[in-house]
Structures are given as structure tokens and as C-alpha cells.
Amino acid sequence: MPEGYTIAAAAARCGLPETTLRYWEDIGLVAPVPRDPSSGHRRYRTADVELLETLANLRAVGLSIDDMRAYLAGAADAPGQRRALFEAHARRLAGEVAALRLRLQYLELKVRYWTARDAGDEQAADEVAAELGAVIRQINPREAES
Numbered sequence: 001m002p003e004g005y006t007i008a009a010a011a012a013r014c015g016l017p018e019t020t021l022r023y024w025e026d027i028g029l030v031a032p033v034p035r036d037p038s039s040g041h042r043r044y045r046t047a048d049v050e051l052l053e054t055l056a057n058l059r060a061v062g063l064s065i066d067d068m069r070a071y072l073a074g075a076a077d078a079p080g081q082r083r084a085l086f087e088a089h090a091r092r093l094a095g096e097v098a099a100l101r102l103r104l105q106y107l108e109l110k111v112r113y114w115t116a117r118d119a120g121d122e123q124a125a126d127e128v129a130a131e132l133g134a135v136i137r138q139i140n141p142r143e144a145e146s
Contacts, residue, residue, distance in 0.1 A: 004043030014052040106135045
């Protein structure tokens with residue numbers, strides 16, 4: 001039996017589809033994987049799989065291919081570059097979380113608005129509508145200009 005992990009075994013260990021492993025090799029994110037001389041099939045070494053596990057973790061937190069490349073390129077550089085990469089991504093995610101919270105607040109207010117309307121409580125509906133206006137201006141600042 002040839003040494004190393006088959007693509008199926010490497011994919012299973014990393015929690016990634018085989019197509020992702022092939023794609024990452026095709027685009028040069030990972031170095032070409034050694035092939036079994038008799039079959040031509042990929043044989044991932046332990047170090048290859050460990051790198052794939054690291055990339056799978058980076059992918060799981062939403063880093064782009066370019067960010068993963070930067071992470072790998074920073075391996076020989078100062079740890080500050082990697083920290084800066086993670087800080088920038090954390091800021092992007094914080095912005096996305098804030099936007100999602102605002103969207104959730106909008107939806108919850110719409111539920112309250114339509115609940116009040118369905119109950120015939122126009123005063124409550126008007127109060128919620130006023131709250132909605134403030135949220136809409138945050139979601140879409142152009143609404144504030146009109």
C-alpha cells in the first residue's frame with residue numbers, strides 16, 4: 001500500500017470536499033500533491049493534511065482565498081502580519097454582525113407592526129412605524145435624504 005492519505009481520506013480528515021482540495025491545488029493555494037507512481041493518484045503527506053486542516057479552519061471563519069494566500073505567505077514573516085490579517089477580518093465580521101442585527105431589528109419591528117395592525121391597534125402600529133423609520137434610515141441612509 002502506498003504511503004500517505006488518499007484524496008478521500010485527506011478530505012475526510014479536513015472536513016472538506018475533494019473538489020475543494022483539487023481546486024486549491026489547481027489555483028496554487030497549495031503546492032502540487034505528490035502522486036503515487038503506479039496509479040497517478042494523489043498521496044497527501046501528513047504535513048499536506050495539516051496544512052489543509054489549517055486552511056479549512058481559515059475558510060470556516062470566512063477568510064477569502066486571497067486572505068488565505070496572505071496567511072500562508074506570512075509564515076516566514078513577522079507574526080504581526082498574521083495578526084493584522086485576523087484583525088482586519090474581525091472588523092469586517094463585526095460590521096456584518098452589526099448589519100445583521102439591524103436587519104433583525106427591522107424584521108422584529110415589522111412583525112410587531114403587523115401584529116398591531118391585525119389586532120386593530122392603530123396607535124401601537126403608529127408607534128412601531130416611528131421606530132421603523134429610525135431603523136430604515138440606518139439600513140438605508142439615502143432614505144434619510146428624501
